[in-house]
Amino acid sequence: MNDRDLDLILDYVEHRVSPQEAAALEARLAVEPELAAEVAAQRTAITFVRAAGAVAMTGAERARMHAALLSDLHLRVPEPAPVAAERRLRSWMVPVVSIAGIAAVVVAAFV
Structure with a gap:
């Protein structure tokens, strides 16, 4: 029996x-007890x-299985990519623009 036989059996x-x-396989099974088994x-x-x-x-x-696989396969989890400067810039701009908008409404209300 070889790998091809195992594939054929499956x-x-x-x-x-x-x-x-x-x-053809059934004919072989009749004469090959190892194959039949x-x-x-x-x-x-x-x-x-x-x-x-x-x-x-x-x-x-x-989590345990993931850690074991990483260890057994000698892999490591990649470090997360650093946040781009543009994204950081946008994150602080939202509150600043909001405050500026509120200030403009307040100034417009008194003018």
């Missing part, structure tokens, strides 16, 4: 093979996976 168990491919094992595994349903993780579990 496709066979998932019903993703043509009738001709299925017939692998088909049975894959069917059992797929049955258990489908029966298990979706798995939900808590935020803490997700």
Whole structure:
């Protein structure tokens, strides 16, 4: 049995093979006990996976898994990009323009 056989078995168990491919594999299953055992094992595994349903993780579990993956893969989280000067300029301009607008209304009210 080789990697191609394993791919064929998975496709066979998932019903993703043509009738001709299925017939050829079934002929091999009759004479290759190792192949037949692998088909049975894959069917059992797929049955258990489908029966298990979706798995939900808590935020803490997700964070631990993320940290473990980063560590195991020798990766690091990139530093956030610095805020551009233009954005900082706009952030202080909003209150200044608002105050100037209010001052203009007050001056206009007394004139």
